[in-house]
Amino acid sequence: MNKKIMVLILIFFLCSCIFVGTPAVAATNNLSPAADSPQIVSSNRLYGQTRFETSKVIAEYYCIGKVKNVILSTGNDFADALSASVLAHEKEAPILLVDSSVDNSKDAFDYVTQHLVATGRVYIIGGTGIISTEFETKLNDLGIKNVLRIAGMDRYDTSYKIAGSLHDTGISTVVISSGEQFSDALSISSFAANKGWPILLSPQDALPQDMKNFLLEKKPSKVYITGGEGVISDNIKSEIISLLPRADIERLTGQSQFDTNVIIAETFAPNPSTIYLATGYSFADALAGSVVAAKTGDPIIFIDPSVPTLPNSTASYFAKFYANILNPSLVSFGGSRVVTDEIIKSSRDLIWGKAKETSIHSIADITAIVTQNEEYSLPATVQAKLYNSDAIEVPVQWNPKFGDTNKIGSSVYEGAVEEYGQMIKLTLTVKEAVSVPIAQYSTHFDLNQVNRTENIRLAVKALDGKLLAPGERFSFNEGVGERTVEAGYKEAMVIVGDAFTPGLGGGICQVSSTLYNAVTLAHLEITERHPHSLPVDYVPPGQDATVSFPILDFKxxxxxxxxxxxxxxxxxxxxxxxxxKKAKK
Structure with a gap:
């Protein structure tokens, strides 16, 4: 081989978009295994200060050299671009997220200026209501004349337009995903893109006519439906069977978005070379990263950033790698707020075999409050959280072995749990004895709903010991405070309008409703109370009190x-x- 050919090959390699090493602009954590570990797991974290900067970092990880194509998608609503990963892979184009204005999209334009070849093309995904015409004007001002907008009347039509723009070499497989449940489309995006399978977005109950025409024209022999009947109904499946009677129709679904995510990963990537981690609650990072994962057809795995452990199905998926002597690398899309260091460590522990999915991950310190001289026994068991996010009760040995309630004040007891390497603490607080309560009310909750249980415990702790003077007014929102991540509150189901949806602080309304019933029994004056918009099961009908900081309060x-x-x-x-009741001071 002569020198000229060798130089041309080297230039091609440097300018290609197959860049899978550690990028200059990516934050890198060299998370090394223990010295005696038979495997080595590497981890890169790709992130910026914003979702837009993160997409630029991911783009430079995808290709540090020159590119012939770039895709611009909004970073504020992901529906239009859910199908774009397939086009991005075909065109070897990074996906850059833009804000609502050119001025706020500097990161995307910086990448375009630095990396797009002079004759390159920019694809804009979505209509002018999503990405305005000022973006095209800005690109033209930069000397980029080859700009193509792909947009339909809505998100479904846009996915059809994207599918129609793909290079048609005979489509054997098509993916049907929900246009509302974004995680399902993103879960399969890297695999569909790697194979060149169009992703068509569909409403829940019926296929749009354009998509029916597309299926009839292409006549794929295989159709994957992602998600359960709640997002893609069996009516749609029946329509596809009617249109394609000889096609194999397969639904990929689990009990939750995390289960569906793993079922898709196990179907297409039982032996991945790289695992890409992204939050399962906001999809900007996964959207930008889908083209990276598509390079090798590796999975994007969704995690819950509000907990340090992994969804049950995810933990099981990771644990199989060690059992099968596999060694995938880890790449995290997003900063430590969306993919926490604890999540990365939990993932590594399972892949290494340092822990099993049923190993104890953590045991929270506990507190107890009793009155002076009250009989009290230290708990025989404590709640342990496992790597797969399950919670179980485990025996504990305390030192000292018995709780002392003779003296007012706080004492700390240390507890040891078998197969858990850390001591846990119980803080026992002894308070002055008080009289028989004038009112008492109790409700029950499901301990298996770990996030909701933690929210209840936080709110209960905030209200315990409040003392109201005669005539004093009480506000639940003021007493508990704003429900924030910094305050320790987690994602759990809340009622919004006529639907249950994940929200920060879910479970708080059970606390306010329980207090409301106690206050009613005490015949205190209710000054503000709001019922839920849907029935709840922890109090009888009409005896609930919903709260939402700072709008709805119980007073x-x-x-x-x-x-x-x-x-x-x-x-x-x-x-x-x-x-x-206490006597006047």
């Missing part, structure tokens, strides 16, 4: 001539409020 007034002491606590799966 009452101490209309007695005595001080009112609020006591609140959780024992097992039971939440209790007690109200006590």
């Amino acid at each position: 009452f007034r101490n209309n007695t001539d005595a001080y009112i002491l609020i006591r609140s606590f959780v024992e097992g799966d039971t939440l209790t409020f007690q109200l006590y």
Whole structure:
């Protein structure tokens, strides 16, 4: 081989978009295994200060050299671009996210200026209501004349237009995904893109006519439906069978978006070379990263950033790698707020075999509050969280072995749990004895809903010990405070309008409703109370009190001539409020 040919090959390699090493602009964590580990797991974190900067970092990881094509997609609503990964892979084009204005999209334009060849093309995904014409003007001002917008009347039509723009070499397989449940389309995006399978977005109940025409024209022999009947109904499946009676129709679905994500990964990537981690609650990073994962047809795995452990199905998927002597690398899309260091460590522990999916991941320190001279036994078991996010009760040995309630104040007891390498602490607080409560009310909750349980415990702790003077007014929102991640609150189901949806602080309304019933029994004056828009199962109908900081509040007034002491606590799966009268000070 002569020198000229060798130089041309080297130039081609440097300018190609197959760049899978550590990028200059990517934050890299060299998370090394233990010295005696038989495997080595590497981890890169690709992120910026914003989702737009993150997409640029991912783009430079995808291709540090020159590119012939670039895709621009909005970073504010992901529906239009859910199908774009297939086009991006075909065109070897990174996906860059833009904001609502050119001025706020500097990261995308910086990449275009630095990496797009002079004759390159920019694909804009979505209509002018999503990405305005000022973007085309800006690109033209930069000397880029080859700009193509792919847009339909809606997200479904846009996915059809994207499918129609693919190089048609005979389409054997088509993917049908929900245009509402974004995670399903993104879960299969890297595999569909790698194979050149169009992703068509569909409403829940019926296929648009254009998509029917597309299926009739292409006559694929295989159709994958992602997600359950709640997002893509069996009516659509029946329509496809009618249109393509000889095609193999397969639905890929699980009990949750995380289960569906893993089922898709196990179907197409049982032996991946790289695992890409991304948050399962916001999809900008996964959208930008889909073209990277498509290079080798590796999976994007969704995690829950609000907990340090992995969804059950995800933990099982990771644990199989060690059992099968596999060694995938880890690449995280997004910063430590969306893919936490703890999640990365949990993933590595399972892939290494340092932990099993049923190993104890953590045991939270606990507290107990009793009255002076009250009989109290230290708990025989404590709740442990496993790597697969399950919670179980495990035996514990305390030192000292017995709780002392003779003296008012706080004492710390250390507990040891077998097969858990850290000591846990129980803080026992002994308070002055009070009289029999004038009112008491309890409700029950499901301990298996770990995030919801933690939210309940936080709110209960915030209200315990509140003392109201005669005539004083009480506000639940003021007493508990704003429900934020910084305050420790987690994602759980909340009621929004006429639907249950994940929200920060889910479960708080059970606390306010339990207090409301205790206050009612005490005949205190209710000054503000709002019912839920849907029935709840923890109190009888009409006896609930919903709250939403700072809009909806539960308020009452101490209309007695005595001080009112609020006591609140959780024992097992039971939440209790007690109200006590105390003599005037």
